[in-house]
Amino acid sequence: MAKRDYYEILELGRDASEDEVKKAYRRQAVKFHPDKNPGDKAAEEKFKEATEAYEILKDPQKRQAYDQYGHAAFQQGAGGGFGGFGGFDLSDALRAFMRDFGGFGGAFDDLFGGGGRSRRNGPARGQDLRIKLPMTLEELATGASKKLRIQRLVDCDRCGGTGAEPGHAAERCPNCHGAGEVRQVSRSFFGQFVNVSACSRCRGTGQIITHPCTVCRGEGRVHGATTLNVKIPAGAGNGNYVPVSGAGHSGTHGGPPGDAAVLIEEKPHDIFTRDGDNLICEVPISVCQAALGDEITVPTLNGDETVKIPAGTQSGKIIRLKNKGIPHLQGFGRGDELVRLVVWVPTRLSAEEKQLFKKLAAMHGTKPPAADRSFFEKLRQTLGV
Ligand SMILES: [Zn+2]
Numbered sequence: 001m002a003k004r005d006y007y008e009i010l011e012l013g014r015d016a017s018e019d020e021v022k023k024a025y026r027r028q029a030v031k032f033h034p035d036k037n038p039g040d041k042a043a044e045e046k047f048k049e050a051t052e053a054y055e056i057l058k059d060p061q062k063r064q065a066y067d068q069y070g071h072a073a074f075q076q077g078a079g080g081g082f083g084g085f086g087g088f089d090l091s092d093a094l095r096a097f098m099r100d101f102g103g104f105g106g107a108f109d110d111l112f113g114g115g116g117r118s119r120r121n122g123p124a125r126g127q128d129l130r131i132k133l134p135m136t137l138e139e140l141a142t143g144a145s146k147k148l149r150i151q152r153l154v155d156c157d158r159c160g161g162t163g164a165e166p167g168h169a170a171e172r173c174p175n176c177h178g179a180g181e182v183r184q185v186s187r188s189f190f191g192q193f194v195n196v197s198a199c200s201r202c203r204g205t206g207q208i209i210t211h212p213c214t215v216c217r218g219e220g221r222v223h224g225a226t227t228l229n230v231k232i233p234a235g236a237g238n239g240n241y242v243p244v245s246g247a248g249h250s251g252t253h254g255g256p257p258g259d260a261a262v263l264i265e266e267k268p269h270d271i272f273t274r275d276g277d278n279l280i281c282e283v284p285i286s287v288c289q290a291a292l293g294d295e296i297t298v299p300t301l302n303g304d305e306t307v308k309i310p311a312g313t314q315s316g317k318i319i320r321l322k323n324k325g326i327p328h329l330q331g332f333g334r335g336d337e338l339v340r341l342v343v344w345v346p347t348r349l350s351a352e353e354k355q356l357f358k359k360l361a362a363m364h365g366t367k368p369p370a371a372d373r374s375f376f377e378k379l380r381q382t383l384g385v
């Protein structure tokens with residue numbers, strides 16, 4: 001399939017500024033992001049296409065080459081000098097998006113399920129790390145800075161990550177002459193085929209380590225630990241993650257490290273249930289408080305608040321405390337706290353209380369108006385059932 005014009009993909013004019021390129025890409029990427037279109041292959045293609053266009057147009061040098069030679073500038077072996085831009089896959093696209101626009105909102109499993117893509121040629125990139133971070137609702141409401149001690153594979157000190165024992169540099173692989181790949185030409189009835197595969201002798205690295213490092217046994221990396229400083233913005237929640245680029249495992253034989261992502265896990269709260277940026281809590285009131293009205297104390301994330309309940313409050317009534325919820329992650333303002341009043345009916349009555357309830361029962365006005373449909377409709381609405 002012929003490649004579409006990069007400017008056309010991003011719906012830009014040829015004279016678009018760098019800022020316009022960025023904005024246009026963001027618009028497209030958010031629209032076609034795999035998170036928003038789970039399982040939609042067409043959207044995934046558009047996301048990859050837009051990201052590829054962005055990677056070229058945001059870079060002045062590449063953009064100039066593209067303006068001059070078109071897609072030919074990036075084909076393997078072309079004179080443009082940017083060969084090897086083919087095979088742009090989804091994890092590359094997601095990584096590019098995450099690098100420039102942060103990771104909130106997405107595609108975690110797509111990105112980290114697949115792991116780092118190893119280059120056929122040369123040292124391999126380290127694997128990505130996924131770190132779970134349990135947080136309380138209070139921390140998420142204010143945002144928090146956390147220091148995380150993580151276990152990861154780090155560059156070996158002895159060999160500096162090369163895998164070769166000091167004094168014995170790695171040698172060029174005699175099988176592939178350092179290319180890391182071998183080409184086999186086969187002829188058939190249909191013509192000539194070139195089959196390229198990773199060199200088995202050096203496993204695609206192009207180098208043979210004659211004297212492996214005694215500490216890492218030639219891998220170039222060892223088990224270690226690092227401290228990660230991460231800032232969790234206010235309003236984050238379950239499933240959000242903070243990307244920390246380059247904080248994953250070290251690559252093999254001096255390859256670049258993978259990325260880390262800190263995945264937030266919200267701890268359950270004793271009082272509040274979170275619903276988006278709103279908080280829900282149930283507060284019991286007595287039959288008398290419900291009938292006569294009262295002032296009650298309700299918990300909020302910032303301490304107790306006094307709330308007036310009107311006379312004749314029905315069980316299930318919701319009182320909305322504006323802006324007492326969780327801050328919105330993107331943008332200003334915050335959610336509300338929804339206090340659900342539940343009328344508590346006494347289970348054990350003294351003789352005197354029993355007398356009083358009997359007296360009330362005898363009075364017609366204390367019975368629910370069975371004939372009044374609107375009352376039950378209203379109740380149903382309040383309860384949300
Ligand atoms: Zn080789």
Ligand SMILES: [Zn+2]
Binds near residue numbers: 163164214215217218
């Ligand atoms: Zn080593």
